[in-house]
Amino acid sequence: MSARNISEQIQKWVRPAVRALQAYHVPDPAGLVKLDAMENPYGWPAELTEQWLARLAQAELNRYPDPAAHELVARLRPAFAVPDDSALLLGNGSDELIQLIMMAVAGPGRCVLAAEPGFSMYRMIATFVGLDYHGVALNGEDFALDSDALLAAIERHQPAVVFLAYPNNPTGNLFTRAGMEAIIRAAPGLVVVDEAYHVFAGGATWMPQLPQYDNLLVLRTVSKMGLAGLRLGILCGAPGWLEEIDKLRLPYNINVLTQLSVAFALQHEAVFSRQAERICADREALQAALQEIAGLQVFPSRANFVLFRAPRGRAGELFAALKARKVLIKNLDGSHAMLHDCLRVTVGKAEENDAFLTALQAVL
Numbered sequence: 623m624s625a626r627n628i629s630e631q632i633q634k635w636v637r638p639a640v641r642a643l644q645a646y647h648v649p650d651p652a653g654l655v656k657l658d659a660m661e662n663p664y665g666w667p668a669e670l671t672e673q674w675l676a677r678l679a680q681a682e683l684n685r686y687p688d689p690a691a692h693e694l695v696a697r698l699r700p701a702f703a704v705p706d707d708s709a710l711l712l713g714n715g716s717d718e719l720i721q722l723i724m725m726a727v728a729g730p731g732r733c734v735l736a737a738e739p740g741f742s743m744y745r746m747i748a749t750f751v752g753l754d755y756h757g758v759a760l761n762g763e764d765f766a767l768d769s770d771a772l773l774a775a776i777e778r779h780q781p782a783v784v785f786l787a788y789p790n791n792p793t794g795n796l797f798t799r800a801g802m803e804a805i806i807r808a809a810p811g812l813v814v815v816d817e818a819y820h821v822f823a824g825g826a827t828w829m830p831q832l833p834q835y836d837n838l839l840v841l842r843t844v845s846k847m848g849l850a851g852l853r854l855g856i857l858c859g860a861p862g863w864l865e866e867i868d869k870l871r872l873p874y875n876i877n878v879l880t881q882l883s884v885a886f887a888l889q890h891e892a893v894f895s896r897q898a899e900r901i902c903a904d905r906e907a908l909q910a911a912l913q914e915i916a917g918l919q920v921f922p923s924r925a926n927f928v929l930f931r932a933p934r935g936r937a938g939e940l941f942a943a944l945k946a947r948k949v950l951i952k953n954l955d956g957s958h959a960m961l962h963d964c965l966r967v968t969v970g971k972a973e974e975n976d977a978f979l980t981a982l983q984a985v986l
């Protein structure tokens with residue numbers, strides 16, 4: 623075995639598109655105030671943790687999980703107000719569902735389309751499965767949907783799938799419903815509305831509209847509401863579409879502990895809605911405080927993070943100086959032309975947000 627041989631074999635066999643990829647990089651958060659990944663900062667009350675552990679103790683780890691996760695689906699349907707005529711498909715995070723959707727439509731000449739700046743996994747997964755990807759720029763001023771540009775791109779590229787995050791990540795805004803509706807009507811294939819931040823969006827959702835559109839799918843996740851460690855995404859839509867996508871799902875993709883834990887959590891939904899309310903209130907406070915700081919441009923958010931623009935050329939320096947002061951946020955400068963000088967901070971606990979604001983003011 624020699625390094626040279628291996629690298630020749632890699633050149634020969636690993637697809638060029640894969641060789642050109644950069645592995646998804648997650649910074650080590652040890653010892654830092656972690657405000658980079660849209661996690662819910664809160665845990666559970668002690669008595670809830672005890673009840674949960676008692677439930678987990680009954681899990682049969684020697685058995686495969688229920689492949690269709692019947693009990694969990696039965697709890698998710700009312701909890702997420704999925705319309706009666708719509709089906710649910712569960713993924714190991716919504717990332718897996720995005721991958722399954724794309725695998726179902728991938729083929730020569732096929733493409734997916736998404737609004738940009740947007741969620742980076744749409745482009746990455748398209749590349750993984752060999753789909754062409756087209757990003758269509760949002761409005762440069764406020765990141766509003768540019769429906770005319772999107773409609774023109776749909777006409778031109780005839781995408782198999784269009785992805786729209788509602789609210790959008792990393793910009794935090796909700797697109798207008800009229801603009802989205804025009805896209806759903808014009809799209810020749812699927813439109814996936816990704817509602818990862820639904821619990822922070824003040825009720826804004828396309829879930830009730832599912833029965834009205836043949837080509838609409840709604841994607842949810844339990845990650846941002848406070849269960850990121852469990853990895854569970856939920857795809858909702860017409861049974862016909864989901865039956866096809868389900869064929870690509872690996873059996874037992876949702877493990878026993880996740881099935882039990884999410885089902886348990888949904889029985890205690892009030893805990894999570896209180897946490898979401900707290901986070902939304904703290905988001906408003908954080909936004910207001912950022913707006914007070916001279917030289918920053920703050921973009922209004924309906925999610926659990928805030929995007930802001932640093933004084934020109936200073937994002938990298940601010941990011942590093944915050945990190946040196948033990949606060950980890952996300953530097954988006956360089957990730958997309960429209961995100962120049964932009965940083966994104968997740969709404970944490972009040973004291974974490976204060977630590978961030980204090981550090982930011984000190985370094986500015």
Ligand SMILES: *Cc1c(COP(=O)(O)O)cnc(C)c1O
Binds near residue numbers: 818843
């Ligand atoms: C975080 C995020 C996801 C991924 O969620 P998982 O369920 O944790 O895989 C999907 N879409 C958007 C827009 C996100 O921001």
